[in-house]
Each structure stands twice: as C-alpha cells, then as structure tokens.
Amino acid sequence: MTKQEKATAYWKENIKYLFILLTIWFLVSYGAGILFKDALDTIKIGGFKLGFWFAQQGSMYVFVVLIFVYVRLMNKLDKKYGYGA
Structure with a gap:
C-alpha cells in the first residue's frame, strides 16, 4: 500500500467514525430531547x-x-495505519 493510499484509507475510516458518532449525538440530543420528549x-x-x-x-x-x-x-486507527507513537 502506497503512502497516499494509506492516508486515503485512514481518512475514510476517520470520516466514517465521525459520521457514526455525530449521528448518535444527533439522535440523543435532537431525538430524545425534542422529538421523543413527550x-x-x-x-x-x-x-x-x-x-x-x-x-x-x-x-x-x-x-x-x-x-x-x-x-x-x-x-486504534493510528496504530492500524502506523501513525501512532
């Protein structure tokens, strides 16, 4: 895997994690706090x-x-792609 391919795969996984975690936060804050409040x-x-x-x-x-x-x-992602210390 080239350096560019490794960096691209790293960022794709990072964005996937961000999307999942922000979706959870949205569902909890907007869903539980507003939509399902009653x-x-x-x-x-x-x-x-x-x-x-x-x-x-x-x-x-x-x-x-x-x-x-x-x-x-x-x-974990840093270790997987060799960016960790």
Missing part, C-alpha cells in the same frame, strides 16, 4: 421527567462519552 416524559429520574433530563443534561453527557470513544477509536 414519550420520555412518562419516565422519571430523580424526580425529573426523562425528556427534560435529556434536553438539559443527557445530550451533554453523551457528547462527553462520545469524545472518549472517539479518542479510543482514533488511537
């Missing part, structure tokens, strides 16, 4: 309705978790 409001966590919780806190927590997932995925 259905989620039937469930309570700590005295607060679940739809409200997702709109206020849940999407931020999911975003932080997705950052750590992305770091782990990128470390």
Whole structure:
C-alpha cells in the first residue's frame, strides 16, 4: 500500500467514525430531547421527567462519552495505519 493510499484509507475510516458518532449525538440530543420528549416524559429520574433530563443534561453527557470513544477509536486507527507513537 502506497503512502497516499494509506492516508486515503485512514481518512475514510476517520470520516466514517465521525459520521457514526455525530449521528448518535444527533439522535440523543435532537431525538430524545425534542422529538421523543413527550414519550420520555412518562419516565422519571430523580424526580425529573426523562425528556427534560435529556434536553438539559443527557445530550451533554453523551457528547462527553462520545469524545472518549472517539479518542479510543482514533488511537486504534493510528496504530492500524502506523501513525501512532
């Protein structure tokens, strides 16, 4: 595999990971916080309705978790293509 082919394959996988993780974040923040809010409001966590919780806190927590997932995925990807230390 040439250097250019390796770089292209690396970026294709990187973009795939980004798309998947951002889709998850969108579904959690927009879907759970706005679209499915009424259905989620039937469930309570700590005295607060679940739809409200997702709109206020849940999407931020999911975003932080997705950052750590992305770091782990990128470390594996770097090692796979020989870019890691």
